Amino acid sequence: MQASQAAGHAGHHDDASHGHGPTGLMRWVTTTNHKDIGTMYLWFSFVMFLVGGAMSLIIRAELLSPGLQYVSPEFYNQMLTLHALIMVFGAIMPAFVGFANWMIPLMIGAPDMAFARMNNWSFWLLPPAAILLTASLFVPGGAAGTGWTLYPPLSIQMGMGMDMAIFAVHILGMSSIMGSINIITTILNMRTPGMTLMKMPLFCWTWLVTAFLLIASMPILAGAVTMLLTDRHFGTSFFNAAGGGDPVLFQHIFWFFGHPEVYIIALPAFGVVSHVIPAFSRKHLFGYTSMVYAIAAIGLISFFVWAHHMYVTGIPLTGQLYFMYATMLIAIPTGVKVFNWVTTMWRGSLSFETPMLFALGFLVLFTIGGLTGLVLAMTAVDIQLQDTYYVVAHFHYVMVAGALFSAYAGLYFWLPKWTGHMYSEGLGKLHFWLSMIFFNIAFFPQHFLGLAGMPRRIPDYAQQFADFNMISSIGSFGFGFSQLLVLVVVFKAIKGGVKAEARPWDGARGLEWTVPSPAPHHTFEDPPAFDPAEAHG
Amino acid sequence: MSHPASANRYFVPQPSHWPLVGSLALLLLASGAVMTMNSVASGGFLLMGGFAVLAVMLFGWFGRVIGESESGSYNPQVDRSFRWAMAWFIFSEVMFFAAFFGALFYVRVLSVPDIASADQAALWEGFKGQWPTAGPAAKDLFTPMHAWGIPAINTLLLLSSGVTVTWAHWGLVANKRQQLITGLAMTIVLGVVFISLQAYEYAEAYSHLNLKMTTGVYGSTFFMLTGFHGFHVTLGATMLIVILLRTLKGHFTAERHFAFEAVAWYWHFVDVVWLGLFVVVYWL
Numbered sequence: 001m002q003a004s005q006a007a008g009h010a011g012h013h014d015d016a017s018h019g020h021g022p023t024g025l026m027r028w029v030t031t032t033n034h035k036d037i038g039t040m041y042l043w044f045s046f047v048m049f050l051v052g053g054a055m056s057l058i059i060r061a062e063l064l065s066p067g068l069q070y071v072s073p074e075f076y077n078q079m080l081t082l083h084a085l086i087m088v089f090g091a092i093m094p095a096f097v098g099f100a101n102w103m104i105p106l107m108i109g110a111p112d113m114a115f116a117r118m119n120n121w122s123f124w125l126l127p128p129a130a131i132l133l134t135a136s137l138f139v140p141g142g143a144a145g146t147g148w149t150l151y152p153p154l155s156i157q158m159g160m161g162m163d164m165a166i167f168a169v170h171i172l173g174m175s176s177i178m179g180s181i182n183i184i185t186t187i188l189n190m191r192t193p194g195m196t197l198m199k200m201p202l203f204c205w206t207w208l209v210t211a212f213l214l215i216a217s218m219p220i221l222a223g224a225v226t227m228l229l230t231d232r233h234f235g236t237s238f239f240n241a242a243g244g245g246d247p248v249l250f251q252h253i254f255w256f257f258g259h260p261e262v263y264i265i266a267l268p269a270f271g272v273v274s275h276v277i278p279a280f281s282r283k284h285l286f287g288y289t290s291m292v293y294a295i296a297a298i299g300l301i302s303f304f305v306w307a308h309h310m311y312v313t314g315i316p317l318t319g320q321l322y323f324m325y326a327t328m329l330i331a332i333p334t335g336v337k338v339f340n341w342v343t344t345m346w347r348g349s350l351s352f353e354t355p356m357l358f359a360l361g362f363l364v365l366f367t368i369g370g371l372t373g374l375v376l377a378m379t380a381v382d383i384q385l386q387d388t389y390y391v392v393a394h395f396h397y398v399m400v401a402g403a404l405f406s407a408y409a410g411l412y413f414w415l416p417k418w419t420g421h422m423y424s425e426g427l428g429k430l431h432f433w434l435s436m437i438f439f440n441i442a443f444f445p446q447h448f449l450g451l452a453g454m455p456r457r458i459p460d461y462a463q464q465f466a467d468f469n470m471i472s473s474i475g476s477f478g479f480g481f482s483q484l485l486v487l488v489v490v491f492k493a494i495k496g497g498v499k500a501e502a503r504p505w506d507g508a509r510g511l512e513w514t515v516p517s518p519a520p521h522h523t524f525e526d527p528p529a530f531d532p533a534e535a536h537g
Numbered sequence: 538m539s540h541p542a543s544a545n546r547y548f549v550p551q552p553s554h555w556p557l558v559g560s561l562a563l564l565l566l567a568s569g570a571v572m573t574m575n576s577v578a579s580g581g582f583l584l585m586g587g588f589a590v591l592a593v594m595l596f597g598w599f600g601r602v603i604g605e606s607e608s609g610s611y612n613p614q615v616d617r618s619f620r621w622a623m624a625w626f627i628f629s630e631v632m633f634f635a636a637f638f639g640a641l642f643y644v645r646v647l648s649v650p651d652i653a654s655a656d657q658a659a660l661w662e663g664f665k666g667q668w669p670t671a672g673p674a675a676k677d678l679f680t681p682m683h684a685w686g687i688p689a690i691n692t693l694l695l696l697s698s699g700v701t702v703t704w705a706h707w708g709l710v711a712n713k714r715q716q717l718i719t720g721l722a723m724t725i726v727l728g729v730v731f732i733s734l735q736a737y738e739y740a741e742a743y744s745h746l747n748l749k750m751t752t753g754v755y756g757s758t759f760f761m762l763t764g765f766h767g768f769h770v771t772l773g774a775t776m777l778i779v780i781l782l783r784t785l786k787g788h789f790t791a792e793r794h795f796a797f798e799a800v801a802w803y804w805h806f807v808d809v810v811w812l813g814l815f816v817v818v819y820w821l
Binding site for chain 2: 021022115118127131170219224248525
């Protein structure tokens with residue numbers, strides 16, 4: 001029935017409200033189509049991923065051997081700051097928003113996002129922010145060199161590149177808030193009749209909670225950088241002890257945003273993996289209900305653990321204890337999720353296509369990143385490890401092997417739906433294994449460097465750290481250049497290849513697999529009948 | 538396969554160039570602001586250009602939405618979407634103010650007493666840490682803003698405006714258009730008087746009380762909190778004016794008037810924020 005309805009769409013283009021508008025470039029600029037906007041988000045995030053990746057290679061080239069080789073310390077600081085800001089706000093977040101745009105309306109049987117025009121603005125706010133961030137490299141004084149946390153007093157003293165970063169953050173925040181309002185409204189108001197919240201695909205659940213986190217935390221970041229701006233230019237004293245303020249105040253406000261931000265990135269990644277693992281295990285997701293409660297619990301607790309980033313700022317012992325225990329509490333719902341994924345595979349009919357490989361890579365490496373997070377949550381340990389490479393290793397296991405691997409799992413999983421062609425399985429597997437191996441070569445030695453006491457955010461280091469740094473740099477170059485394979489895979493799938501069926505994965509469930517591949521420009525203009533066999537719950 | 542009437546379908550708008558115009562406006566505004574703040578020539582022109590483009594975008598985009606609404610494109614499901622969206626937007630605004638309230642609580646409860654504590658005595662000798670304070674390094678004296686003058690009157694004005702806007706809503710749902718128009722006009726007048734008094738208070742602070750944004754954390758929190766609130770009242774009053782003009786043009790029915798309700802919600806939101814400000818910024 002779904003197929004016949006979808007096939008019938010071709011005859012509906014005379015419908016006045018859905019006529020095709022401008023063509024060429026203007027089609028993309030003015031579009032109100034969630035698939036077009038999702039595609040733009042994904043391409044934008046990939047371009048930013050390459051830009052941020054190039055910056056990380058500059059960092060790793062400098063760290064290949066001790067001494068100052070290629071860049072000045074100031075430029076090094078700018079590279080690591082922009083690398084982080086671009087990867088977090090320009091690459092990973094837009095990638096998952098791209099998935100949300102493409103897939104949520106298809107998953108819940110909606111004709112589009114609730115606010116299709118505002119959706120386009122959410123996307124088109126990203127390029128101005130990217131322009132501000134990258135152009136800041138070329139203004140007097142260069143870009144912000146404070147690290148992505150923008151801590152005062154250093155950020156108060158920076159040049160105008162800092163102001164550009166501040167306004168970029170404002171614009172990115174607007175984009176995120178509008179995108180989130182759109183996603184929440186779409187999920188709450190536009191599910192097809194019969195799809196109750198507890199039958200909704202898990203990816204939608206993770207985005208529902210993520211959108212809540214964004215709406216609650218992005219305005220806090222906006223407030224924090226606004227205070228930075230007025231301290232810099234209008235003589236306020238929020239972060240200046242001489243006026244009664246406190247630089248540590250910024251850290252509190254920043255991390256009240258910053259910790260939920262970690263889950264803003266991680267939760268949609270959990271959502272993707274929760275689709276891929278059941279599909280390639282040919283089973284229902286184990287413990288759907290507990291997954292939903294775990295997502296909600298992680299989202300909620302993430303607002304009450306922020307000061308675990310601040311153990312060395314002199315917060316009181318009772319505060320340290322509270323934040324230590326609260327942080328460890330997050331391990332419980334996260335553990336629920338990891339065990340549920342593993343149990344989903346238990347006695348499943350497993351096959352290991354590229355999406356599944358990336359999901360499994362995610363599962364193993366994200367768990368390592370989560371466990372090093374628990375190590376860092378312990379105050380007594382963290383005081384030794386604060387600002388060392390152990391922290392760098394930890395969050396790259398979470399952000400790269402966690403979020404990025406999950407995004408790749410989603411990319412390979414849904415690419416047939418987007419392009420109408422199967423990707424090259426051989427190239428996909430090559431991409432996975434190169435990524436998996438080089439990622440670990442790049443980041444695993446950083447644990448040892450951190451434990452041995454190498455501080456982060458420095459362009460030079462003591463001789464004793466030379467060997468592990470060289471290994472790490474070689475791994476990072478291997479990892480970086482392996483990512484270019486994605487371009488080859490995607491272009492090949494766009495140009496041609498084996499025709500993809502509507503449901504190219506026999507174990508996959510959900511409404512998105514009931515429309516043809518590639519998905520027609522307009523889908524579900526009338527709400528589809530909801531077949532309980534497609535339910536995730 | 539049969540299709541229900543197109544009117545029951547969820548409204549998906551035509552392609553639109555307004556998002557791009559809006560992004561251009563923000564790029565101009567951000568670049569202009571950066572240049573102005575760093576004394577780069579011609580920053581002011583970019584800033585003004587940004588405001589102009591933003592104004593064009595707001596007129597064009599909202600005009601389009603009003604046109605779609607009046608032509609009956611929005612079915613009840615679309616109406617529900619708007620309600621969810623406005624509620625979440627107001628929540629994001631609440632969180633924005635929360636950052637500044639949090640900063641105020643932090644300096645009053647933690648940083649100022651800490652600077653005045655025995656640990657810091659060597660650094661800031663003789664600093665008592667009594668609120669309100671311009672900080673240990675302040676040399677000039679200033680007079681803090683008293684709660685029971687203009688701020689108390691302003692509280693009364695905003696609370697009354699909450700009543701008048703509700704009275705206007707009652708008029709709307711009872712099809713009493715004159716009550717609706719009178720109520721809206723009264724609300725706008727109260728809002729404008731509030732903003733004028735606030736401006737007068739600022740002028741007093743700068744000219745007579747020596748209370749400025751540069752007056753340490755007290756000045757910082759005072760002007761940032763009341764300033765952002767005043768900006769939101771200005772925004773709310775502008776939206777109320779638009780609603781009044783639409784009412785005069787005959788828009789809104791007793792059953793369908795989401796835009797009115799959205800602005801009323803927003804107005805109540807700035808009202809509630811003011812109550813918080815009155816208690817913790819002016820009074821306590």
